[in-house]
Amino acid sequence: MAFSRGRREVSGPWGLRLAAGSVVALFSIPFGYLLVQNASEADTFWRTISAPEALAPLGWSLLLAVAVSIAATVLGTGAAWITTRTDVPGRRLWRILLPLPLVIPSFIGAFVFLTAFAPGGLLETMLAPLGVERLRPFHGFWGSFFVLTLFTYPYVFLPAAARLAQLPSSLEESARLLGTSSYKTFWRVVLPQSRGAIGAGTLLVFLYSISDFGVVQLMRYDTLTRVIYATRLFDRSTSLALSLQLGLLAVAVVVLERFVARGTLRADLRRTQRPLQLSLRGLLKPAAFAAIVALVTAALIVPIAVLLWWSLRGLRAGTMTAGELLTEMADLTGPVLNTSGAALAAALAAVAVVLPVAYLSVRHRSHLAGGANAVIVGGFALPGLVVALSFVFWVLSAPGLGFLYQTLPLLVLAYVVHFGAQSLRTAQVAVAGIPRNVEDAARSLGADRWRRLVRVDLPLMRPALLSGAGIVLLSTMKELPATLILAPAGFQTLAMKIWSATQSAIFVNASLASLMLILLSGFLTWALVIRGTTVAR
């Protein structure tokens, strides 16, 4: 009874179940909407999703999502290991910079990469003196794969780095004392213990990739989301049927993932004074350094360079004077505050909301937790426009909720439902990591449930929870479609500024707002996530 599995009390205390039940209801908003909309035409639904015109894009979507998931997992895990467990130079800086590509909205990010790498782009111009005539075409599958991988590896990097930074060193020390090489230690000791965290990130990359529209649209790659977009106004039944299909696909993947990943959540998160740090010898050190520099360059420096180039070009062409530039920057103050406020609120709320589900799923055997898991993750796979319209539908049709419409609390709630999945798995890893003997000790000392949560669990879970909050934060800061629909009147975010500038081909304004977004996310990531997840050295 007192050991491992026996501790999973069968259904959980009623308070926890009630909380988790409310969370399920909240996260069912988009699915409920899609079911209601599709219910009247059930046979149309089946016909639509099985039609060849829909199956081909589904196949393309899956192909891209799987490829991006693999590549992003390798990059994210590798970067996390190098920056947390080795003595590569500049570790602290890299840990702030590496998550930032997550904040670049895909509609501007893909455009940036086109400007840089497409035929006739900046790279080609730079290589021209070297005799390079024409670069390979940069679009379709490979273009999408390249851009999405660079913008999604932080989903793996953040949880993996948080996990690696506090992995107990005892096992690794034993392995090395027994003469196991560092390479083997990584594969046999470090990786298995980080599997849960890495897998959580991979799942997010997969879901992001199947639901992305901005990159595939600009890269001209035919996915399910492009069909959903193209049919949204004049072929509603197709658009709604394919949206539901996307959501159900995500649910299926989650069920599968839970089945495969069973047991990987159990982990010991006791903090060590410092995690084992490998000192890289010989050529390994410059190699590791070069790898990190290459990744940061491709994913962050190149976009920033193109954005700066756009700004300078605008200044030189005289579409904007230096004085106007300053005014434009000052005008960004409101959007900067709005973006930070809404994103912080969404990040904290998302973590708080998924925590009961995390407790229920880790500590108890509960079907409720399984269901919660599925709807929460499903919300991330749905296009932002669909999530937003589902909120419009329910808030305006449910009596007495109308006053919430297009208010900030509702917008934040929509962010939570859309991005809650991003903090769920890290929350589960966090709960699983609370050593039961510590809890038992607190209990035997007479601490009640709340006191144990506040004084014991939360401090222990802090790094993992913060890494989850950090991901929600960055995703929310760049969110556009739901924001355009649900934001209070006059509420402007940086993503909205960037979008409206690109609508008018005013690259200089788009680049200023984008640079501001990257800067702001860097600051917030540092202030709220990095400082909290770094073991003091």
Added chain:
Amino acid sequence: MIGSASGRGLGATVIAVALAAALLPGCSNDATLTIYSGREEELIGPLLEEFASSAETEIDIRYGDSADLALLIESEGDSSPADVFLSQSPGSVGFLDEQGLLATVPEGLLEDVDERFRADDGRWVGLSARQRVLVYNTELVDEGELPASVLELTDASYRQKVGLAPTNGSFQDFVTAMRQIEGDDVARRWLEGMVANESPTYADNLSIVDAVARGEVPMGLVNHYYNYGYLAENPDAATRNYIFPGSDVGSLLIASTASVLASTDQEEEAETFVEFMLSRDSESYYAEEGFEYPLTDAVDAADGLPPLDSLEAPDVDIDDLGEGLEATTTMISQSGLL
């Protein structure tokens, strides 16, 4: 150590300041005129501000893609906060008109505008017009080689050379116009011909202009003003607009529109607003700032643009564009372009 006390203090301060700042604005009252605008903020934002101050009316503006906003208004139904809908093109307006969500613009306002650019049933009035053109790269294409009609672009000599934006509303309006003027068969064959020619498809007009400027594709079908905006920041770009001669359907004029919603409780203010948007000053503004064609007689086109009545654009009743759009998107998607 789990981060120092000062670390927590900083984090908490950042959160508190940002939350407070975000929660402060956003108060509105019932006397506010709410405008859903599919037109770009960069262009019409200043104009709307001017209206707010001169008419002493509170306004709330929601910007977005015209089609997304039409979907939103449809979802909101009778409880829509919107009083006025400004659209990039009549397509999205037609969708709302079919749902019976639009009121009639007063006769007096409609009369100011050429009848080609207003709805027969009075459900929308055109504010400005944009023209469909072929944008081309002067380093890759000789102007003399350009075709006399958009219909010739299916010729094998244009294989892979013409960029299209099949999901774009203006492209769809153009196909609807082609169906009206030339018939469904011609339109279908043209679309299939463009597919057979492996014409590259792009996300939107701007992506096409950018691709043409880089030389990735030598030409593309777009709205005329994108190239002006692009050239403003890239004076060296080799992109030029080509207008198909005569009354070719390839040089269609498309109106941006204003409509009053049936659910509005501020009809009077809404109509005052539409009147303002049609005023001489506003029309000059579209011409000067947006390089668009003004639609009232009182105002001339901007320098470098031919006057509207000199354009031999095809005679299409734009009113029919919206209603035919559903069939058009089906046709585009069946052709394999989408």
